[in-house]
Amino acid sequence: MAKERIVSQSAQASEPEGDLDPITLEIRPRLMREYIGQRALVERLSIALDAARKRGETMEHVLLHGPPGLGKTTLAHVIAAEMGSKAFVTSGPALTKASDLVGTLTKMEERDVLFIDEIHRLPAAVEEYIYPAMEDRKIDFTLDNGMHARVVTIALKPFTLIGATTRAGMLTNALRSRFGIAHHLEFYEHEDLVAILSRAAGILSMRSVAADAFDAIAARARGTPRIALRLLRRVRDYADVRSGGRADAQTVANALRLEGIDDRGLEDLDRKYMRAIADVYGGGPVGLEAIAATIAEDAGTLEDVVEPYLLQIGFLARTRLGRKLTKAGADSIGFALPTQSQGDGLF
Ligand code: ADE
Numbered sequence: 001m002a003k004e005r006i007v008s009q010s011a012q013a014s015e016p017e018g019d020l021d022p023i024t025l026e027i028r029p030r031l032m033r034e035y036i037g038q039r040a041l042v043e044r045l046s047i048a049l050d051a052a053r054k055r056g057e058t059m060e061h062v063l064l065h066g067p068p069g070l071g072k073t074t075l076a077h078v079i080a081a082e083m084g085s086k087a088f089v090t091s092g093p094a095l096t097k098a099s100d101l102v103g104t105l106t107k108m109e110e111r112d113v114l115f116i117d118e119i120h121r122l123p124a125a126v127e128e129y130i131y132p133a134m135e136d137r138k139i140d141f142t143l144d145n146g147m148h149a150r151v152v153t154i155a156l157k158p159f160t161l162i163g164a165t166t167r168a169g170m171l172t173n174a175l176r177s178r179f180g181i182a183h184h185l186e187f188y189e190h191e192d193l194v195a196i197l198s199r200a201a202g203i204l205s206m207r208s209v210a211a212d213a214f215d216a217i218a219a220r221a222r223g224t225p226r227i228a229l230r231l232l233r234r235v236r237d238y239a240d241v242r243s244g245g246r247a248d249a250q251t252v253a254n255a256l257r258l259e260g261i262d263d264r265g266l267e268d269l270d271r272k273y274m275r276a277i278a279d280v281y282g283g284g285p286v287g288l289e290a291i292a293a294t295i296a297e298d299a300g301t302l303e304d305v306v307e308p309y310l311l312q313i314g315f316l317a318r319t320r321l322g323r324k325l326t327k328a329g330a331d332s333i334g335f336a337l338p339t340q341s342q343g344d345g346l347f
Pocket of ligand 1: 027028029034035036037071074196199225226
C-alpha cells in the first residue's frame with residue numbers, strides 16, 4: 001500500500017469532518033469577512049445572507065461544486081455562523097436510508113444548515129425525500145408496508161441545504177434545479193494562498209517565517225487551501241526540529257522534498273499517473289479506467305484529486321479518445337511524446 005497521500009482528499013467519505021483536527025478547526029475562517037479568495041462566490045453568498053437576514057428569512061439552498069479542499073465544508077460552517085445557527089454535517093454515502101435523513105432534518109431548528117458532502121452519492125431512495133424537504137419543508141414518510149402502510153407527513157422547520165460535490169455532472173437535474181445558488185469553486189490564486197498561509201501561521205504562533213517561505217508553500221499547494229495548510233504544518237515540524245523554528249524558502253523546499261513533493265506540488269501519485277500514461281500507453285490517449293487499473297488506484301480518486309490540477313497546469317489533456325500527456329507534462333517526467341499523437345482534437 002502506498003504511503004499516506006499528504007495532499008489527498010479525506011479518506012473517510014462518510015465523514016466530511018474526518019480530517020478536521022483541532023488545528024484545522026482553529027485555522028478555519030468563521031465569518032464571511034475572514035474568508036480569503038473565491039471573491040465572486042463570497043459576494044453572491046454575502047448578498048443572499050444579508051437579504052435573508054434583512055427579511056428575517058432562511059438562507060437559500062446552495063450547491064457548491066469543484067475539486068476537494070477548496071472550502072466547501074468551511075463555507076457551510078461560515079453560512080451557519082452568519083445566520084446565527086448550527087451546521088449539521090453529513091455526506092451522501094452516509095445517508096443510506098431515508099430514516100437517516102429524516103432523523104437529522106427533524107432535529108434541526110429554524111435556519112440551521114444541513115451540509116451534505118458528496119451529494120452526488122446520495123442514494124436515489126433518499127434523494128426522493130430531499131425534494132419536498134427542500135421545497136415545501138415537509139417529508140412524507142411511509143410507515144410500515146403492505147396492508148398496514150400509512151403515510152405520515154412531517155413538517156420541518158425552515159432550513160438551508162448546502163450540497164457539495166466534486167462531480168456536478170453526476171447530479172440529477174431534479175436535484176440541481178432545486179438549489180437557489182449553484183457555484184463552481186475555482187483553484188485559489190497564489191496571492192490568496194499566501195494570505196491564507198500567513199493568517200494561519202499567525203494563529204499557529206509561527207513567528208519566524210520569512211515571506212518567501214509562504215510563497216514557496218503556496219507554489220506547491222496546487223491552488224488548494226487544504227493542501228497549503230497541511231504543507232505549512234509539515235514545514236512547521238521540520239523548522240521546529242531542524243532550524244530552531246525559522247523557515248524560509250529553502251527550509252520549505254527541504255521539508256517538502258522529504259515528503260516527495262516537487263517544486264510544483266506534484267507528488268508520488270501524480271508522477272505515477274503520468275508515468276503510466278507515458279510508459280504503458282505511449283503518452284495516450286487512454287481511458288481513465290485503464291490508467292486506474294494499471295496503477296491500482298481508484299478511478300474516482302484520480303478524477304477528483306489528481307487530474308484537475310494536472311489539467312489546470314497544462315500537463316494533461318482530455319481528448320475525445322481519452323487522457324493524454326501534453327508536451328509540458330511529458331517533459332516534466334523526461335518522456336518524449338511520439339509525434340503522431342500530437343494532433344488529437346480536444347473536447
Ligand atoms: N483557511 C482555509 N481556507 C481559508 C480561506 N479561504 N480563507 C481564510 N482562511 C482559510
